[in-house]
Structures are given as structure tokens and as C-alpha cells.
Amino acid sequence: MKKILITGSNGLLGQKLAELLLPRQDVELLATSRGENKLAEVLPTLPFRSMDVTKPEEVDRVVSEFRPTHIIHTAAMTNVDQCESDRDGAVLLNRDAVQYLVNACEKNNVHLVHLSTDFIFDGEDGPYDEEAKANPVNFYGETKLQAEEVVKQAKCKWAILRTVLVFGIAHDYGRSNIVLWVRDSLQAGKVIKVVTDQFRTPTLAEDLAMGCWLAVEKDAEGIYNISGSEMLTPYDMAMQVADFFTLDKGLIDKADGSTFTQAAKRPARTGFSIRKAQTELGYRPHTFLQGIQMVAEQAV
Ligand SMILES: NC(=O)C1=CN([C@@H]2O[C@H](COP(=O)(O)OP(=O)(O)OC[C@H]3O[C@@H](n4cnc5c(N)ncnc54)[C@H](OP(=O)(O)O)[C@@H]3O)[C@@H](O)[C@H]2O)C=CC1
Numbered sequence: 001m002k003k004i005l006i007t008g009s010n011g012l013l014g015q016k017l018a019e020l021l022l023p024r025q026d027v028e029l030l031a032t033s034r035g036e037n038k039l040a041e042v043l044p045t046l047p048f049r050s051m052d053v054t055k056p057e058e059v060d061r062v063v064s065e066f067r068p069t070h071i072i073h074t075a076a077m078t079n080v081d082q083c084e085s086d087r088d089g090a091v092l093l094n095r096d097a098v099q100y101l102v103n104a105c106e107k108n109n110v111h112l113v114h115l116s117t118d119f120i121f122d123g124e125d126g127p128y129d130e131e132a133k134a135n136p137v138n139f140y141g142e143t144k145l146q147a148e149e150v151v152k153q154a155k156c157k158w159a160i161l162r163t164v165l166v167f168g169i170a171h172d173y174g175r176s177n178i179v180l181w182v183r184d185s186l187q188a189g190k191v192i193k194v195v196t197d198q199f200r201t202p203t204l205a206e207d208l209a210m211g212c213w214l215a216v217e218k219d220a221e222g223i224y225n226i227s228g229s230e231m232l233t234p235y236d237m238a239m240q241v242a243d244f245f246t247l248d249k250g251l252i253d254k255a256d257g258s259t260f261t262q263a264a265k266r267p268a269r270t271g272f273s274i275r276k277a278q279t280e281l282g283y284r285p286h287t288f289l290q291g292i293q294m295v296a297e298q299a300v
Pocket residue numbers: 007008009010011012013014032033034035051052053054073074075076077078079093115116117118144162163164165166167175
């Protein structure tokens with residue numbers, strides 16, 4: 001029996017984890033997030049406690065009371081541009097909160113599964129394997145790299161799962177992602193500028209949730225890349241989305257990183273080799289096209 005506490009259960013990955021793990025007979029689950037439970041209506045039997053990971057005494061109390069075997073830590077400041085403007089907030093949530101969780105895990109003998117990102121790399125020479133040297137180009141990546149250092153110092157068991165450009169559909173959820181953004185923009189007849197000079201291995205949220213479960217099930221320790229397997233540009237992705245939903249590809253304008261400005265710099269070529277997760281965990285992601293299809297099936 002695995003006793004799993006999820007942080008950030010209101011987020012995209014958190015919701016997919018709750019859906020995946022709640023029905024399992026070999027898992028006892030506690031979903032936590034700050035504020036109210038967004039899954040209360042769709043998963044009424046989901047055990048939930050409000051837990052703000054930036055409050056150490058709250059983390060200590062909830063972890064000590066539930067005494068999980070594993071924590072899957074998904075909560076983070078994932079708005080990359082916001083991390084640039086709210087640096088103190090980004091450090092508190094993306095790094096300091098990880099230290100609070102590590103403290104609670106050490107005290108209660110918990111295996112910590114921590115989520116990290118391709119944005120710890122500079123994007124000069126992707127795809128990356130688990131041994132590649134980090135060199136973040138934006139503040140989000142900086143804080144997530146600092147979090148990895150915190151986890152690596154931990155005296156409890158730990159795994160770091162790195163992922164890339166996650167897409168999927170969640171309930172009552174504000175953040176968009178490439179598939180929904182392209183679909184919704186084209187459906188509204190809007191012209192979009194999409195970059196041709198960034199490369200990613202986009203990740204279906206359901207696949208990432210499965211990767212997290214495999215890591216827990218196998219008590220995996222160390223670093224694992226958990227992403228899709230196809231290296232695509234956002235422009236390639238947009239074209240596949242347009243094709244799938246039979247939308248007007250004429251609305252997709254090619255752009256490049258130099259003309260296209262976002263507050264935070266993005267690494268050019270990331271993407272992951274997922275060989276280690278495939279061989280050691282039995283991780284098998286869907287294709288990007290299958291991922292779009294799954295999103296379409298869930299769309300209302
Ligand atoms: N999405 C992506 O493309 C990628 C994500 N990752 C990493 O994967 C992980 C999961 O990402 P994803 O699910 O997309 O993230 P989301 O932004 O969807 O979810 C994060 C959740 O954390 C919650 N949260 C925020 N602050 C706190 C807090 N102080 N205490 C408790 N919960 C809090 C948020 O709550 P609220 O709803 O109230 O804001 C949100 O529901 C993150 O660690 C991220 O860095 C890595 C690479 C790519």
C-alpha cells in the first residue's frame with residue numbers, strides 16, 4: 001500500500017494525479033492545494049485538505065498527521081513571465097517551499113517525488129538527458145534549479161522528475177497551454193504568431209501523471225526525464241492541432257524568437273531523451289497526435 005500526498009492538486013498535473021490514483025485499491029490518497037478543492041464536484045470522494053506549501057507549520061502539521069509514504073510535489077509558480085516580475089514570490093514558492101517539504105519528509109521518513117522542468121537548461125543543445133549541465137536563462141528556471149539543489153541535499157529518499165511543456169484539460173482552471181490556446185484562437189478566427197525556432201518534447205498531462213505513479217510504485221530514486229518523445233516546434237504543434245480540429249491553418253503565422261517577445265526569455269532547444277524512464281520505469285507516453293485526441297475527447 002502506498003500512502004500518497006499530492007501538493008498542488010488543483011493544478012493541471014495535480015488534477016490528473018487525483019483522477020489516476022483515487023480509484024486505485026493499492027493507494028491511500030490525500031490531495032492538498034491552497035484554498036478550496038476544485039475537484040469537489042467531479043471527484044466527491046477525494047480526500048482533500050487545504051495546505052499552503054509556503055507555510056512551514058502547515059506543511060509540518062499536514063504531513064505529520066497523514067504520514068504519507070510518498071509526497072508528489074506539483075505546486076509551483078508556473079507562470080514563467082510572472083516569476084520574472086514577482087521574484088520574491090517565485091523564490092518562496094519554487095524554492096523555499098521545497099525546503100519545508102524536505103524538512104517534513106526527513107522528519108516523517110517520506111519519499112519525495114519532486115517536479116522539475118526543461119527550463120533549468122539554456123536550450124543550446126537539447127534534447128537533454130538526466131546528466132546534462134543546467135544553465136537557466138530565466139528566473140523561473142533559476143528557482144526550479146535551486147529547488148533541485150535543495151532536494152538533492154535531502155536526507156530522505158527522493159526523485160526529481162523533469163518534464164516539458166505540459167498540455168491537457170483541467171476543471172475550473174485558469175492557465176492555458178499550447179493545444180487549448182491554438183484550438184481556441186483558431187476557433188475564434190484569431191491570427192496567432194507561433195514560433196518556428198523553439199524545440200520541445202511536449203507532454204500530455206495524463207502521461208506525466210502516469211510517470212509520477214510509476215516512480216512512486218517503483219520507489220525510484222534520482223533524476224528522471226518524463227516528457228513526450230517527439231521533438232516538435234510550437235509551430236509544428238499548432239499545425240497538428242489545426243489539422244486535428246479541421247481549423248484554418250491560414251491563421252497561423254510563423255514567428256521567430258527574436259520578433260516574438262515575452263517578459264521571460266525562453267530556451268531555444270530543450271526537449272528530453274526519455275530512455276531512462278522507458279527502461280527503468282516502463283514509461284510509455286502517447287504521441288502528440290494521440291494527446292490532442294485525448295484532449296478533444298475531454299472537451300465540453
Ligand atoms: N505546465 C508545464 O508546462 C510544466 C510544468 N512543470 C512543473 O510541473 C509541476 C506541475 O505543473 P502544473 O500542474 O502545470 O502547474 P499548475 O500551475 O497547473 O498547478 C500548480 C498548482 O499549485 C497550486 N499552488 C500555487 N501556490 C500554492 C501554494 N502556496 N500552496 C499549495 N498549492 C499552491 C496552484 O494553485 P492555484 O490554482 O490556486 O493557483 C496550482 O493549482 C510544477 O512543479 C511545474 O514547475 C515543468 C515543466 C513544464
